[in-house]
Amino acid sequence: MSNQKRDVLLIVDDDTVNRGILEQIFQADYTIAEAEDGPSGLRRILEAPDQLCAVLLDVVMPGMDGLEVLRRLYREQLPDRLPIFLITAEASDSVLREAYSLGVMDVISKPVVPYVVHRRVKSVIELFQARRRLSRTVESQRERLLRQAEEIIDLNQGMVEALAAAIEFRSEESGDHVRRIHDITKCLLSETELGRGLDRRAVEEIALASILHDVGKIAVPDAILNKPGRLTAEEFEIMKSHTVQGAALLNRIPQLRRHRACRYAVDIARHHHERWDGRGYPDGLKGDEISLWAQVVSLADVYDALSCKRVYKDAFPREQVLEMIRDGACGVFNPELLRCFFMVEEKLSRIYQKEEFS
Numbered sequence: 001m002s003n004q005k006r007d008v009l010l011i012v013d014d015d016t017v018n019r020g021i022l023e024q025i026f027q028a029d030y031t032i033a034e035a036e037d038g039p040s041g042l043r044r045i046l047e048a049p050d051q052l053c054a055v056l057l058d059v060v061m062p063g064m065d066g067l068e069v070l071r072r073l074y075r076e077q078l079p080d081r082l083p084i085f086l087i088t089a090e091a092s093d094s095v096l097r098e099a100y101s102l103g104v105m106d107v108i109s110k111p112v113v114p115y116v117v118h119r120r121v122k123s124v125i126e127l128f129q130a131r132r133r134l135s136r137t138v139e140s141q142r143e144r145l146l147r148q149a150e151e152i153i154d155l156n157q158g159m160v161e162a163l164a165a166a167i168e169f170r171s172e173e174s175g176d177h178v179r180r181i182h183d184i185t186k187c188l189l190s191e192t193e194l195g196r197g198l199d200r201r202a203v204e205e206i207a208l209a210s211i212l213h214d215v216g217k218i219a220v221p222d223a224i225l226n227k228p229g230r231l232t233a234e235e236f237e238i239m240k241s242h243t244v245q246g247a248a249l250l251n252r253i254p255q256l257r258r259h260r261a262c263r264y265a266v267d268i269a270r271h272h273h274e275r276w277d278g279r280g281y282p283d284g285l286k287g288d289e290i291s292l293w294a295q296v297v298s299l300a301d302v303y304d305a306l307s308c309k310r311v312y313k314d315a316f317p318r319e320q321v322l323e324m325i326r327d328g329a330c331g332v333f334n335p336e337l338l339r340c341f342f343m344v345e346e347k348l349s350r351i352y353q354k355e356e357f358s
Helices: 015-026 040-048 066-075 093-101 114-170 176-190 201-212 215-219 233-240 242-251 262-271 292-309 318-327 335-353
Strands: 007-013 031-035 052-058 084-088 106-109
Touching: 007 015, 015 031, 015 114, 031 040, 040 052, 040 066, 052 066, 052 114, 066 084, 066 233, 084 093, 084 114, 093 106, 106 114, 176 201, 176 233, 176 292, 176 335, 201 262, 215 242, 215 292, 233 242, 242 262, 262 292, 292 318, 292 335, 318 335
Parallel strands: 007 031, 007 052, 052 084, 084 106
Antiparallel strands: none
């Protein structure tokens, strides 16, 4: 093995003879680097600590002694990752106590016994190297598992979005409806007081769940789903069933049940047509009986429906949309929800102006 590939062992000692003795002991196993005083040794260590496999540090040196070098290294937390050995002829109790408290790996007395010091130092170096290899392996496995988890999350989200988009296409819409519902929901929960108490992850999960709000429409016949005119009372009852059907469908998908967004998705699918005054469906929930996320998606759905062309109507002008929502023409909403909605509505309106939504 060439010197370039071997680990570097640094000897810090002001005595040329001592450095020569230690070099003879270790030169067959390591590339030897030398420093003749404390300051130069400290600089060499701090410049590239990861290139060193160990440091042999003399205690008694003029100017900056070995203990002062060790104190500096301790402040940099280097003894945790680089084995440091004190070489001293004065191994008093106070020196030993301070050295070990500063993280020194071992204290070797002078004059050194070559085969003893070789074995003690080499064993520790091999232990540190094995620990580094294990740490790198663990880190590599952790990164691999994180990549796999991200891939699974992306796959799950892609499946959710594809399912939601399929419903929109079936109802002769572009599929942009679910994207807009996602963005409106996220904005209301992340940029107003409505999301107080929800962390970023919960907001992301609710926004993802929102795109499945109409998944139950898969059970509604095309003739009703795409009817251009007004629905009969019987047809409207069938249309209303998409809430119950959607919640039931989501509960029957095992893979989705393992997704953190599932609990939000099931609740939203069933309750996004409930109203604050209790006149919604399917369960006639009233006030705070309706979850916050179902209320938010409910308003987002109405806002989007009024703002866009559908098979049964043209898009309404923005001013008329806001007036209808404010006056309760499409059902009564939580006053606090409306207050927050009108705070950010100008930003939301950019979605429909083909401007960037951030």
